[in-house]
Amino acid sequence: MINDSFRIGSGYDIHKFLEFTLFENAAKKLYLGGVLIEEHIGVEAHSDGDVVLHSLTDALLGALSLPDIGVLYPDNLKSTKGVSSIEIINYAYGLVKEQGYSLVNADITIVTQTPKVSSYKERMISSVSSVLNVDKSRINIKGKTKEGLDSVGKQKAIECFTVCLLSKG
Ligand code: CDP
């Protein structure tokens, strides 16, 4: 019999940085793990465009083969426009808990040229762990550049990869 006490999930997300020249979008903020990254260009998104929370949400849902974030919160619905990613992940983690699982750990890699992730790491870990109500030691966040290569390397976008483990009981 297959032992389902543990389930692994992976999630990915990417958002385009806004062009500074688009005045009407210039005020859009950059959120990472629920933390407002001050004085940084924001991203294009239907929600608040938080790549950390979106990739973590998909990892949590994926671990239990639940519908992904785009199915639960379609980006063509007026009712979900501007929705907070904290609300989205709360809903997703609620589904996980309903099935009797909780988060063992999540390892999150943000790939971007800027900002320097290490400067915000502690704040993001505090934020994500408090949103999910888990110990800080269960969340790891690290940054990586694309060494100037491709769209992320050219500072056109920011992406995030997450792997998580859930345990039953
Ligand atoms: O040294 P290597 O080419 O493997 O990696 P890098 O992309 O140049 O990043 C070096 C280190 O800077 C990473 O290991 C992170 O600790 C940090 N980093 C960061 O804090 N925020 C980023 N956006 C990118 C890198």
Ligand code: ZN
């Ligand atoms: Zn997203």
